[in-house]
Amino acid sequence: NAGVTQTPKFRVLKTGQSMTLLCAQDMNHEYMYWYRQDPGMGLRLIHYSVGEGTTAKGEVPDGYNVSRLKKQNFLLGLESAAPSQTSVYFCASSYSLKTGGDNEQFFGPGTRLTVL
């Protein structure tokens, strides 16, 4: 199993450009998440999804959109990139809380995005 994969690993954008980050998981997890990690601030939740076709806002959703058309994929879009969106982006997935247990989140390797 590949676990959680993210595409691309690195990207450089100019201000105003758009892009989509792709996250895929092969663990049949119901829940998926997008975080951003900035120095000294830990990870902050951007958007999340509790199932195919559903998405919800997290702590820092402004400037981002997401879609979950298939259970295994979760896309993060930046319509008009800004330098403040320079960050490392992590995707994660987990079972639903109904399955019981720890329900830890499994993380992808991250995408390093620079907006000039």
Added chain:
Amino acid sequence: AQKITQTQPGMFVQEKEAVTLDCTYDTSDPSYGLFWYKQPSSGEMIFLIYQGSYDQQNATEGRYSLNFQKARKSANLVISASQLGDSAMYFCAMREARTGGGNKLTFGTGTQLKVEL
């Protein structure tokens, strides 16, 4: 107020010694979960250990244990017999049931641990 507070930006420990990484949390939810993740310099996030708010005993996973003091709202990570490979950033995180929907985590700012010979 910060929901998760990690007051140690950096820590040093000698190889083979034990080290405690501090984490305090703030919640009014009676049902919550506490997690620790490790992030080595390569960048990936690795799940280490979990403690549920109703768990009677402290969680342990190999060399990792979680010192859970509910009344003090602390969930410190203890690493025994430190190894050079333990050098990494460590994050404490909390899941609150009342936030509803999903299995959302709130992360602390992390503690950078350096294991020395």
